[in-house]
Amino acid sequence: MKIALLGYGKMGQAIEAIALERGHEIVLKIDQFSTEIPITQADVAIDFSIPDKAYDHISLCLENNIPVVSGTTGWLQDYSKAVALCNEKKGAFMYASNYSVGVNVFFELNAFLAKMMNNLTQYNVSMEEIHHTQKLDAPSGTAITLAEGIIANTSKKAWTLDSPNQDEIPIDAKRIEHVPGTHSITYDSDVDFIKIEHVAHSRQGFALGAVIAAEWILGKQGVFSMKDVLNLG
Numbered sequence: 001m002k003i004a005l006l007g008y009g010k011m012g013q014a015i016e017a018i019a020l021e022r023g024h025e026i027v028l029k030i031d032q033f034s035t036e037i038p039i040t041q042a043d044v045a046i047d048f049s050i051p052d053k054a055y056d057h058i059s060l061c062l063e064n065n066i067p068v069v070s071g072t073t074g075w076l077q078d079y080s081k082a083v084a085l086c087n088e089k090k091g092a093f094m095y096a097s098n099y100s101v102g103v104n105v106f107f108e109l110n111a112f113l114a115k116m117m118n119n120l121t122q123y124n125v126s127m128e129e130i131h132h133t134q135k136l137d138a139p140s141g142t143a144i145t146l147a148e149g150i151i152a153n154t155s156k157k158a159w160t161l162d163s164p165n166q167d168e169i170p171i172d173a174k175r176i177e178h179v180p181g182t183h184s185i186t187y188d189s190d191v192d193f194i195k196i197e198h199v200a201h202s203r204q205g206f207a208l209g210a211v212i213a214a215e216w217i218l219g220k221q222g223v224f225s226m227k228d229v230l231n232l233g
């Protein structure tokens with residue numbers, strides 16, 4: 001498979017290593033200095049860039065009938081536009097806030113736990129995410145997906161980085177050198193707390209998941225998520 005890497009930073013380079021190991025070819029590497037993107041050289045594109053560029057990358061791919069897998073976070077105000085363009089062009093597009101298998105299992109666990117905790121009003125829910133200091137967005141895309149999982153299964157209506165009101169889930173976004181990605185959810189009461197946590201040891205899990213998603217999307221038409229790729233039962 002001929003892959004275009006739209007964004008060739010920490011994730012782009014981790015994806016390149018795994019894609020080459022799996023027998024693929026990298027035909028384009030785009031960074032902030034790239035002046036043109038000859039996307040039609042590629043069979044599939046993988047976008048891990050910056051929030052301000054993600055929609056431009058995705059729409060360029062869809063306009064040129066190139067399937068695109070995006071992992072860039074912090075651009076979701078344009079997500080519905082990307083979905084509409086994909087449907088109009090009969091293209092193939094996937095976004096996931098986190099491509100690792102472990103986090104996708106964690107998303108399911110989070111939803112299950114939220115459902116159980118819904119009527120237990122003595123518990124207060126909160127979330128913490130920790131990432132490296134170069135991260136541009138806060139909270140992380142993964143934290144937003146986790147918050148959406150809680151909102152869908154409880155009376156909570158929104159998340160906040162500030163002091164929460166009764167309807168809100170507080171998210172504490174911490175930035176610490178070299179941390180690849182840690183997310184935890186805590187339900188605290190006067191007598192105990194329940195905490196679930198996912199800790200990434202490195203970027204390998206995100207990168208492998210993105211390459212598997214790119215292999216999977218080739219030849220398909222539609223708007224997909226990582227849930228479509230993984231058979232979590």
Ligand SMILES: NC(=O)C1=CN([C@@H]2O[C@H](COP(=O)(O)OP(=O)(O)OC[C@H]3O[C@@H](n4cnc5c(N)ncnc54)[C@H](OP(=O)(O)O)[C@@H]3O)[C@@H](O)[C@H]2O)C=CC1
Pocket residue numbers: 006007008009010011012030031032033048049050051053070071072073074096097098099100134206
């Ligand atoms: N969904 C998931 O599983 C994961 C998502 N992410 C997300 O992926 C994104 C990238 O993360 P990461 O690789 O760590 O970030 P990096 O900062 O290491 O890489 C970003 C890349 O985008 C490029 N870039 C910057 N400006 C432009 C521009 N104007 N046009 C084109 N490219 C540009 C940078 O170029 P240059 O090198 O020249 O600066 C760099 O190659 C983030 O949004 C992050 O949150 C990260 C991990 C997992």
Ligand SMILES: O=C(O)C1=N[C@H](C(=O)O)C[C@H](O)C1
Pocket residue numbers: 073097098131135139140141142143180181182206
């Ligand atoms: O920027 C990162 O590094 C990461 N970003 C993603 C996010 O915002 O959730 C996924 C992962 O946690 C690493």
